[in-house]
Amino acid sequence: MPLPFLTADRAFDTTDDVSLPHHDRESWRRPYRPGPWRVGAAALMLLLASFVLLAGVIIAATGSMSSAGVVFGLAAVVIACALRLLRMGTWVSAHGLRQVAFFTTRTASWPQVGSVRTVQQPVRWLGLPRTVQGQALVLARQGGGSGAVTPLLTTHNADFLARAEAFDRAADTVEAWADEYRRG
Template sequence: MPLPFLTADRAFDTTEDVALPFDDRERWRRPYRPGPWRVGSAALLLLLSSFVLFAAVITALTGTVSGAAFCFAVALAVIAGALRMLRQGVWVSSRGLRQVGFFVSRTATWAQVGSVRTVQQPVRWLGLPRTVQGQALVLERAGAARGEMPPLLTTHSADFLARPEAFDRAADTVEAWAEEHRRD
């Protein structure tokens, strides 16, 4: 079963000097691959869910249906959480920019985007309360839609921790999308 949200499109791996190498710009895409911390955490959660599903089968065979149903529900919740964690990140299309979080997604049309730029600031380490000095890709809204948005990408997130080249490439790509579509 293909999981299109797990990998970025292969067009970003080409050596061509094209900032936005897509034919279908209407489709939402993540312009980078999920990082090893995010994929590893999701893999561990999926491994845990397999054990819980096995426990549900064992519980069902022993005759307690309510216990088996509870184990099955827990396994489904863990699987849904792992898939949602893999979906987190910044997605772009010709319609706008979407920041997908675990519980909340924020979408800004390109008309609402004032600027997208990389700044040096304290950032959260792996999403935890601890902050460290790093880089962040921030979105500043234009016009009446002004408001605070959390950083789109940071150098210390689960996607870019210890991968500064990947952060630079992803930030440049998102900035290129913003620059092209703000001109329209």
């Protein structure tokens, strides 16, 4: 079963040019591949879900269907969490820029985007409260205001930890999308 949210568009991986692919700009796409930390965490969660499902089958075979239902429900929650973890990241389309977090999704249409730029700043390490010095691709909304600057990608998140070249390529691609659509 193909999982389209796991793969990035091949045009983003094979060229050094940050030009945009000219096919299907209407659909949302992530301009980079999920990082090894994110994929590894999701794989561990799916492995845990397989053991929970096996336990549910064993419980169902012993005759306690209500307990088996609870265990199957727990496995479904773990699987849903793993899939949401894989879906997290920054997505772009002709409509705007979307930041998908675990519990929230924020979308900014291109007219709402003031600027998208890479800055050197303290960033959170793997989303934990600890901060380290790194780079972040930040979105400044049109009109400013409080909370107007949002980090979209960082060099120390689950997608780009120890992958500076991948961060640079993804940041350049998102900036290219922003430059093209903010002009138009």
